[in-house]
Amino acid sequence: MTGFKMKDWFLKKLDRVKTWRKPAKIRSLRLTGAMQSFVGTLRNQDQLRSWWSRVRERSSALYLRMKESTARWAKAANVIARSRLSKLYRYRVHILGAMGLAAVVYTGSLGYQNYVEAHTYDIYHVYVKDQLVGTVSNPQVIDEFKIAKYKELQEKNPKVHMVLNTDEIVLKGERAYKGESDDQAAVSKLETLLTAHAVGVELVVDGKVIGVMKDKDTVDQMLAQLKSKFGGEKVAAKQQEEKGKVSILSAEKSLSPGESEVQKVDFVQQVEVKDKDIEPDQLMSPEDVLKKLETGDVQPTKYTVEKGDCVSCIAKKFNISRQVIYENNPWIVDDAIKAGQVLDLTVLQPTLSVRTVEKVVERQEIQYETEYEKDDTLRAGVIQTISPGKNGLKNVTFLVTKVNGKWMEEEMLNEEVIEQPVKAKARKGTKVILGEGTGKFAWPVIGSSVSSGFGYRWGKLHKGVDLTGNKSILASDNGKVEYVGYKSDYGNHIIVNHLNGYKTLYGHLSSSSVKVGQIVEKGEKIGIMGSTGDSTGVHLHFEVIKNGDVENPLKYLNR
Known part of the structure; x- marks a missing residue:
C-alpha cells in the first residue's frame, strides 16, 4: 500500500469511527388517536392519576434499558478505534516517506520551471517574400536598418525619390527556449536582397503626358505659379482667409465702380497627376514644364509689313484674330502700320489654359428722356429745347470670363441706379x-x-x-x-x-x-x-x- 492510498484509507476509517460516538436519537412518544380518545373518556380524577402513575413507571424502565444499551455501543466503538489507530501507527514511516517524496518532487519541478522561463527568449524570423533571411532579437533592428538605408539612398539621389522593396519584408515572432538570433548576419543578408528604384509623377493634360516631375508637391507648386499669373494667388489667399473665419451669415463684399474681383480660377483642360516608376534622367525641371504648358512648344512667327498692308488684311492672311496682333504689338495705334515694320504674329497654343471668372463693376450713364410738346408749326424733326435734361448714373455689374487673360464672354448680373435721370422738355414739330x-x-x-x-x-x-x-x-x-x-x-x-x-x-x-x-x-x-x-x-x-x-x-x- 502506497503512502497516498494509506492516507485515503485512514481518513475513511476515521470518519466511520466518529459516527460511532453519536448518541442514538430517542423518538418521542406520541399518543395515537385511540389513546387520545381513551384519555378523553376518563372523567374520574382517581382513574386519571392511576393511569398516569403506570405510564411514568414504564417510561423510566424503558429509559434505563436504553442507557445501558448506549454504554455498551460506546465501549465497542472505543475498542475498534484503538485497533485502527494501532494499524495507522505501524504504517507511519511509509506515510511520512510518501509525503516527503511529494515535497521533493514539487520543489524540483518548480525550480526547473523557473530555469526554463529564465532561458526562453523572444526572437523574430526575417523573411523577404517566402525566403528566410535570418533571425533578429528585436523588430527595431529591422526598422533602424530601413531608416538608414532610405537616408543613404536620398543622400546619393537628392533630386529624385528612391524606393526600396521594404514592403516585401515580413517578421514572424516566436518565443523559444534558448532561442538564438544574429542581428548582424540577418541585416547583412537582407541588404543583398533589397533593390531600389526611382519614382516620380507624370503630369497629364487631356490624356497627353506633358512631363515627369519629382513629386505631387512639386507639380502643385508649379500649377499654383501658373494660376498666380492670372489672379489665382489672390483667390487662394481669399479662400484661406475665409476658412479661418467663423462662418456667419453676412452680405457679400460690395465693389466700387472700376473695381474687379477674381471669383474663380481653374483650368480649361483636365489635369491628372499619376505615380510612376521612372529613370532619374527622365525628370524635368518645373521651369521647363511650365514653359511647355504656356507655349505648347510653338515657334515664334515674325512678319514684315508690305506696302498696302492693313491690320485686318494681315489677320485674314494668317487666319488669326486682330486681337493677337494688337496684344503682340502694343505699339500699334489706330491701326497705323508702315511698310518695313516687323510684326510679331506668334499665336501661342498653351497646352494648359487658365480660366478666370471676374466680377467687374462699371459706372454708366442713363440717358435722360425728353418730354415733348407737339407744335404743328414746326417741321417734324425740329426740336426746340424748353428745359435741358440730365443723364442719370447706374452701377452695372458684369461677370467676365477670361482664358489666359483674354476676354471670352461677359454676362451682366445686375444694375443699380445711383442717380435718376432728369427729363428734358422740348417743343417738337408735328409735320410728319x-x-x-x-x-x-x-x-x-x-x-x-x-x-x-x-x-x-x-x-x-x-x-x-x-x-x-x-x-x-x-x-x-x-x-x-x-x-x-x-x-x-x-x-x-x-x-x-x-x-x-x-x-x-x-x-x-x-x-x-x-x-x-x-x-x-x-x-x-x-x-x-x-x-x-x-x-x-x-x-x-x-x-x-x-x-x-x-x-x-x-x-x-x-x-
Missing part, C-alpha cells in the same frame, strides 16, 4: 416726315444677353455691345435704312438713320431683309443674327451713333 425716330430705343434682340460691353478691348475701342438671344434682329427705333452691305470688320451689317441725330448699326448678320431707302418702324424685323466678318461666334454687334460719335448703347437700353 416718314422714318423719324422717337429718340427712345428698344432692345434689338428679344430675350437678349450682353456678351460683351462697350469700351476698350485689347487696346482698341469696342464701339458697341454684343448681344445674344433670339436670332431675329429688330429695328431699335423708327428710321430710314441708310446702308446695307459687307465690310471685313462688321461683316454683313445695316445702318438705320433715325432722322433725329441718331443712327444705329447692326453687325455680323447672316442675312438682311431690308434695302437702302426703306422706311422701318420700331420693332420691325430687319435681319438674322450671324457670325460674318471679324466675329468670334453668332451674335449681334449693336452700336448707337449720336451726331457722328459712338455712345454706349446701354445708356439707352434699360430692362
